[in-house]
Amino acid sequence: MRCPSCGAMETRVIETRTAGEGRIIRRRRECPDCSHRFTTYEKAEEKRTLRVIKKDGSRETFSRDKVLRGISRACEKLPVSLEQIEDLAAKIEDGLRSEGLGEVPVSEIGRRVMEGLREINQVAYVRFASVYREFTDLQSFQQEIARLIGEKEGNRNGNGGKS
Ligand SMILES: [Zn+2]
Incomplete structure (x- = not known):
């Protein structure tokens, strides 16, 4: 000071x-x-600032608004309420803070957003994943979609795909 x-x-x-x-x-x-x-x-x-390590190695202060914008973009025109989006952003921020992390790579935030979106809306999840994972070719993107569809069918069969 x-x-x-x-x-x-x-x-x-x-x-x-x-x-x-x-x-x-x-x-x-x-x-x-x-x-x-x-x-x-x-x-x-x-008292403890949370900082984000960007891809180029530079740091910036964590911004919940930025996370919110990222989630909103993925949820555009989908039946996802503002409340769900805000809840997810808050959950991610609270999680990072409660773990006492001073610095967190941007990829880790992306991973948590992806995880959260997966529970909320599959289309939003795929949209976000396609940006975050930077699918370099159509094949890996299609594999992800196929995996998702497979999981969905697993759920329908009642074993939740996790047995
Ligand atoms: Zn002085």
Whole structure:
């Protein structure tokens, strides 16, 4: 935390308290350079930032909106409610945060979106998978479709395909 008085990069925490039923962390800080004291308030859930490792290796802050947009795009014109889309995005974010991951590869988020969509809508799942897995040829795409259809028929036969 930067000193607001002299701009020094490092300041010392001299006291930490929680407020608002533990949802706010109040920190009393002191600058070792100019002895300026100040107080910061942070939301408890933002104490740990979640970052996404992109394909090119760069990092960006996790954005639930981005996940939401990705899911929405896959669900366009399908009978999927906004609530289902928001629930899935929230589930993914909560899962990543509760696992205490500081950084997560974008491919891992994609995998979780895929898993979630599979339960919600098969067409949305295939749409998303085709982008995420970057099917390089028509054959691998067709294999995936065939696998899906096979699974569906397995369900219809009552063994759920998992016996
Ligand atoms: Zn200072």
